[in-house]
Amino acid sequence: MQLDAMRTVLDALPIAVAFVDADERVRIANRACAAILGPAPEGRTCSALLRHPEFLGGLEASLSGDKTHVKRLILTAGGNETHLTVTFTPMITTTVKGVLVAFEDLTPIEQAGVMRRDFVANVSHELRTPLTALVGFIETLRGAARDDPAARDRFLGIMEREAGRMIRLVSDLLSLSRVEAEERRRPANEVDIAVLLKTLLESHRETAASGGIDLRLEMAEGPVRLRADGDQLTQVFHNLVENAIKYGGGGKEVMIRVTELQHEPVLKGAAIQVEVIDRGEGIGPLHLPRLTERFYRVDTHRSREQGGTGLGLAIVKHIVNRHRGRLKIESEPGKGSKFIIILPKT
Structure with a gap:
């Protein structure tokens, strides 16, 4: 194969592919290679582009x-890891071996x-804590507190609370699973x-x-209709309202504001905007990007005390995605929080 013909073929491939000659110099690199080898890699030696012992070792083994x-x-x-599988295949063109x-x-x-492992670890931790408490109280009720009505009532109240927490967790996990399963099917x-x-x-x-x-x-008065799963x-x-009452209720007001948008630029059409606004403590900027992560809490102890999962x-987030909408969160410490849901009308 001629090098010009090879260049045409490699540029059409969606993965990064390069042809390296016997001097370990890049002769051809398709467009996708720029993300790995950097811009304009052609004509440069591989050792100057990617100084990785496994990469250079595989290249030398295939050339020899x-x-x-x-x-x-x-x-x-930049603090991020890229995992690659690199395949080195000896090839001889009409003029060059490489x-x-x-x-x-x-x-x-x-x-x-990693997400699966973290999810399993988080679920295990969330369930282990109340289960450990239940086992401890059961042992106490069978032993030292067997004939103590006051202690028995107190322990049973705690056990009821911990069991309720597990039920809420399992319920939310099942709900999340159902929402994810339906996410690609838009409501009718x-x-x-x-x-x-x-x-x-x-x-x-x-x-x-x-x-x-x-x-x-x-x-505004009157019906506000949109295509959605009620x-x-x-x-x-x-x-959102429950969170506003629990964590933003210090401001003594929670407001829901509904606005009809004639044209929402991101959704490219008419939309309904619903804002849930509280006047509470607010949320620091470091937490905002992570609020929709599973099991992420701004204040872990307070969230658990309030019964949050x-x-x-x-x-x-997943329900809004299913509705092809947008979720925005605006907040400043001491100034309250605003959770904004924007949903297309059609």
Whole structure:
């Protein structure tokens, strides 16, 4: 194969591929190579582009023999790791002997594996804590507290609370699993979000009033219809209003504001914007990008004391994604928080 023909073929490939000659100099590098070897790698030696012992060893082995070699590399740059499988295949063109080097990026697969391991570890930790408490109290009730009615009542109350926490965790895990399974299927039903929000606020009004919190709904009169799954949207706003009451209720006001947008630039069409606003403590900027991660909590102890599972905002994010909408979070310490849901009307 001529080098010009090879260049045409390699440029059409979606993965990074380069042809290296016997002097270990890059003769051809397709466009995808720039992400690994840097810009304009052609004409430069491999040792100057990628000084990795496994890479250079695989290259030399293929140049000195006629066998294909495969190496695994981990490259670190800017605090991020890139995992690569590199295949070295000896090749002779009409004029040059060399090696075809193909880079397969395994980073997304590795990241998915890390996420699975972290998820299992987090679930195990969240379940182990209440289970350990339950076992300890059961042993105490069978022993020292067997004939102590006051201690028995106190321990049973704690056991009930811990069991409820496990039930909420399992319920949220099942909910998250269902939402993820349906995420690619967009809802087909029509929902009046005005009715949905009024009903939701009535269900929270007693809890809010017990904490001296005023729940307000600000929106135009009349129905506000959009294409949505009513049950899932109820879950979204239930989670957001409940969080606002628990963690932002210090400001003594939680407001839901509904606005109809004639044209939302990102969604490229008409949309409904729903803001859940509290006047509480606010959230620091370091926490904002991570709020929708599973089991991420700004204040772990306080969240557990309030009965939180750390999954509520992850569920919100996936439901909003299913509706092809947007979730924005704005907050400053001491100035409260604003959770903004933007949903397309059609």
